[in-house]
Amino acid sequence: xxxxxxxxxxxxxxxxxxxxxxxxxxxxxxxxxxxxxxxxxxxxxxxxxxxxxxxxxxxxxxxxxxxxxxxxxxxxxxxxxxxxxxxxxxxxxxxxxxxxxxxxxxxxxxxxxxxxxxxxxxxxxxxxxxxxxxxxxxxxxxxxxxxxxxxxxxxxxxxxxxxxxxxxxxxxxxxxxxxxxxxxxxxxxxxxxxxxxxxxxxxxxxxxxxxxxxxxxxxxxxxxxxxxxxxxxxxxxxxxxxxxxxxxxxxxxxxxxxxxxxxxxxxxxxxxxxxxxxxxxxxxxxxxxxxxxxxxxxxxxxxxxxxxxxxxxxxxxxxxxxxxxxxxxxxxxxxxxxxx
Numbered sequence: 001x002x003x004x005x006x007x008x009x010x011x012x013x014x015x016x017x018x019x020x021x022x023x024x025x026x027x028x029x030x031x032x033x034x035x036x037x038x039x040x041x042x043x044x045x046x047x048x049x050x051x052x053x054x055x056x057x058x059x060x061x062x063x064x065x066x067x068x069x070x071x072x073x074x075x076x077x078x079x080x081x082x083x084x085x086x087x088x089x090x091x092x093x094x095x096x097x098x099x100x101x102x103x104x105x106x107x108x109x110x111x112x113x114x115x116x117x118x119x120x121x122x123x124x125x126x127x128x129x130x131x132x133x134x135x136x137x138x139x140x141x142x143x144x145x146x147x148x149x150x151x152x153x154x155x156x157x158x159x160x161x162x163x164x165x166x167x168x169x170x171x172x173x174x175x176x177x178x179x180x181x182x183x184x185x186x187x188x189x190x191x192x193x194x195x196x197x198x199x200x201x202x203x204x205x206x207x208x209x210x211x212x213x214x215x216x217x218x219x220x221x222x223x224x225x226x227x228x229x230x231x232x233x234x235x236x237x238x239x240x241x242x243x244x245x246x247x248x249x250x251x252x253x254x255x256x257x258x259x260x261x262x263x264x265x266x267x268x269x270x271x272x273x274x275x276x277x278x279x280x281x282x283x284x285x286x287x288x289x290x291x292x293x294x295x296x297x298x299x300x301x302x303x304x305x306x307x308x309x310x311x312x313x314x315x316x317x318x319x320x321x322x323x324x325x326x327x328x329x330x331x332x333x334x335x336x337x338x339x340x
Contacts, residue, residue, distance in 0.1 A: 002144070010141075014236075028059040052313070066156040073161075129169070160307075161227040163251075187278040187299075249305055256288060
């Protein structure tokens with residue numbers, strides 16, 4: 001159960017979320033220095049291993065129960081023609097996920113991750129945020145709580161989403177919290193034409209004009225969607241359980257932006273699984289200070305990009321935990337320069 005019932009409850013809870021275990025990180029760095037390789041030879045894997053150690057509290061981290069937690073919701077703003085697909089596709093894709101027929105099903109199976117699918121609010125659409133707040137407080141809290149609950153029973157979490165119109169909601173959140181022009185955050189999403197792109201820009205501008213000037217959680221309530229709120233809740237629920245998180249694409253990044261703006265250091269347990277094809281995704285990762293592990297020109301969502309990065313993180317844990325030290329392997333270490 002999530003330990004909050006209102007947004008103010010959540011605001012009060014955020015400063016109590018656990019920090020990384022810096023002593024475990026230091027032990028991991030010290031262990032890495034003894035392993036049978038030149039210093040720094042494993043590049044970014046070495047930093048990933050130390051990061052995992054800081055959340056698992058051990059210099060020998062392991063990834064054994066990765067989870068792709070997929071959340072689905074519909075958006076009232078979709079009625080403004082901001083997507084190339086009708087809202088009915090959300091429910092149809094939920095069935096496809098449940099039957100194992102989507103890309104994320106194949107990727108999750110290939111990388112050895114469990115996949116859960118959580119339709120939210122009966123797939124009832126949010127309100128059109130160009131006219132009024134997307135969600136009531138009760139709806140936003142229910143979605144946040146669903147995400148928090150879904151983040152249990154795993155040791156690495158990838159939040160994913162499905163929701164026609166949700167790239168528009170994500171763009172509106174980014175525009176409201178980071179500024180810039182609406183066009184900085186709007187892309188083609190599911191493949192809209194020029195007219196659809198113009199409608200997306202107009203919706204984002206109208207939403208930010210109507211709902212700007214609020215804190216991160218209120219911005220989420222006003223401009224987000226059920227699945228975006230659930231991903232934010234999952235990221236926070238993972239932090240409460242000291243579970244590392246791999247982000248997926250732009251929409252998942254917008255949920256992470258809410259967390260980052262809601263609490264200082266809110267993303268210390270988070271890494272970016274990939275950088276997608278949408279220009280706004282790279283811009284958002286830059287704003288969050290996150291370096292992606294992969295860059296495969298994906299723009300699907302569904303948690304696919306984050307899931308594809310799971311083996312990289314698993315390899316980082318395996319190397320740090322399983323490699324022999326020079327002493328254990330009987331391998332001569334680096335030769336020290338002769339004196340004088």
